[in-house]
Amino acid sequence: MIERSRDREPGRGARAGRREERVGEGLAELGRWLRDQIRQGIAGAPREPRSHWEAIARRMVDAQAPAVARRLSGLASVVHREDWPSRLLEEYALLHLMSVACERRAHLPGALPRTLDAHLGVPVPRGEVLAGEPVRDVWTVLGLRDVESAGLVTRRAWLLGRATGRKALVLSHAPPGHPLDDSLRTCEDVHAALVFHPAAPPLRALVATGPGRGPDGAARGPADTGPADTGPADTGPAGDGAARDGDGGLDEGAAGGAPAGTWVAELLDEHARAMAGDPWLEAWPAVLSGVTPVDDGGWHLADPRGDALPVHGPPPWRLVAVSGGHPLTVAGEWTPDGFHPLSAWTPGEAVPL
Template sequence: MGMETDARWTADQVLALAPDDSSRKAGARLATPAPWTGTGTAGAAVWGQCRGSGSRPYQTAVDLSGPAFRCTCPSRKFPCKHALGLLLLWAGGDSGPVGAAAAPDWVEQWTAARREKAAQRGAEPPARAAAGPADPEAARRRADRRAVRVEGGAAELEQRLTDLLRGGLAGADRAGYQPWDEIAARMVDAQAPGLAARVREVGAVVATGGDWPSRMLEETALLHLLARGFLGREGLPGPLADTVRTRVGFTVDAAELLAGPTVRGQWLVLSQHDSADDRLTTRRIWLHDEEADRFALLLSFGAAGRAPELVLPVGTVMDAELAYHPAALPLRAALGPRHGVQAPSRVPAGTTVGTALAAYGSALADDPWLDAFPVLLSPVVPLPGADRWQLADDGSRDAVPVAATGSAQSLWRLAAVSGGHPLTVFGELGPTGIRPLTAWAGGSPEPVAL
């Protein structure tokens, strides 16, 4: 592994790793010396033994360079409450209960096994790492068969949308969600999960109330554009064709991406947040390389009820290599080798609201289906309103509405962090406004997750 951290994390950074609120609270209760024995830290490892309900204490260890977690408790959560409690103890500082020590055998064995695995991955030839099926011809035939199925699904979707428009969008509320659910199921059968997801989103527009017919018209138009784009993909420029394929649901294996060109930079972890449905938990981690002024989105997935494995503390800076997925607007990336982690030295530089909106407009020209565009705004002030909150430029009249997708608790926390003073805010800008995710106040480089 060979990677050490330059500074201890803050409590907020530790708690941001928690898979859910109950784990966050349980970990905080364990952040006292009483249940712990044999704690210590050396290099990138932190360890300790926590007294539990069993006869033997739970052995808990964290590899900060991952971060990666090991605990002998039976919990299926990742990280578990013991790992969170241990990290909170460690975050208390060098003079706290988790000080420098020689690692015990069980920690040495675990870290040595991780080093060995990392060395094996590094020694694997790129061609082998990116290798596909043993029979390239069979793989090509499968890809061709899937493309034909997706084309059939896109053509069927076009017919369904035509029937919908013939009947009138204003009456779509009487039919309920079932027709959309049926169309989404047909897109899944056609191996087009991206189309299925957008169909479900269109079907849910009616439930949002207000001027839903206008929003449904916008969403069905984008859905039509995506279906037509895939059917006519041979005539599209290469990057736009890649974007269409991605939006329809075709993916590129991370190993294949990392076997090609990578981009190395000093990546600040801007935010980490999860969303879940009945099938999957999706973790979105945004990174920013300030020197090159580029963003990257890492996606990690976990089965229903389980947190994804990739966890990166918000506010840390990684020296790492990434490989972007092919697209007209490269944002999503695969995480490659990491060479170091350090604490941020200053608040990230932001732009004005006007500049961010102009950049979002240009991004939509490259990817009309973009629903989350990363922006760093500074200096801005949160302004509560009767109907919508806003983030307003300090000293100008430019403002952007806050999207309804954020929680009221997050908004009031943003207002409390601000205290009426300007902030730097990172968020996802979409068709209905911005979703604030992280804030920096008072010139402190330590972020506040919203």
């Protein structure tokens, strides 16, 4: 058995090498395509048929860069937004940066090559992730957000460690109309050990099972029985890969009150540091303390210092009702579109939004 395992390693390395070569060729083609778009100008972009974007997206699928393909497919929707010129140029710039980073991969510092791989859609072997050092804590589920893209619904579950202060993102996926993993519930506290994907900053995580590790140093549990690579799905339906107690359920604790938060300026500083490590970061978990929802020609969350963040989406009437005009703690996603509230805490209540 040991010899066969060793024999597979050269094959695995060769496959990884071939994939890296195909990805490199695909991203080089993407770079040429982007230069053509800028040379022609973007004025006619809203009139382009969907096939214009899907053609280059399919090329990225062939090049084994599925995450880039999903990003390109999304441009067909971007060009119909009111602010489409700025958003389209922003997406072009980020894709160009990805193409250049791929070309100069050997010179990228620190964990940036692994961060690049994540945004290309290169799978990380599940065993490699689970072999990482577990971070044990009581994790508050800040909120869930479901996003549909390219025929797949992704659930983002944002967690915050009460003792460590670590932030984590646990992903699950399903086709439209199929149930998503519901083992993590907004505002609940979960006693668990997380292991993080290699990246800068480390954010995406798997929820390992059991209180300890196996004799070979690898985390043990249902997640080990899944496919060899973590592809798009980290957790399957019914919570496959989630922490479980002796009855097979999540080891959940009672709500411990509002999680520790920051004011707006501190959040923006934290987000800037995260972006320095991952320039393609699309969303960042945020907990704001002492903020009040205010309508000033558009809804904002204002803190006692007078700083405020715009709220994205429809009017946050539920949050306004929970607040009653008083400061409260709000958790959500900070994105280029604005702040997406996901949960709120008042002195006596935790409320999913």
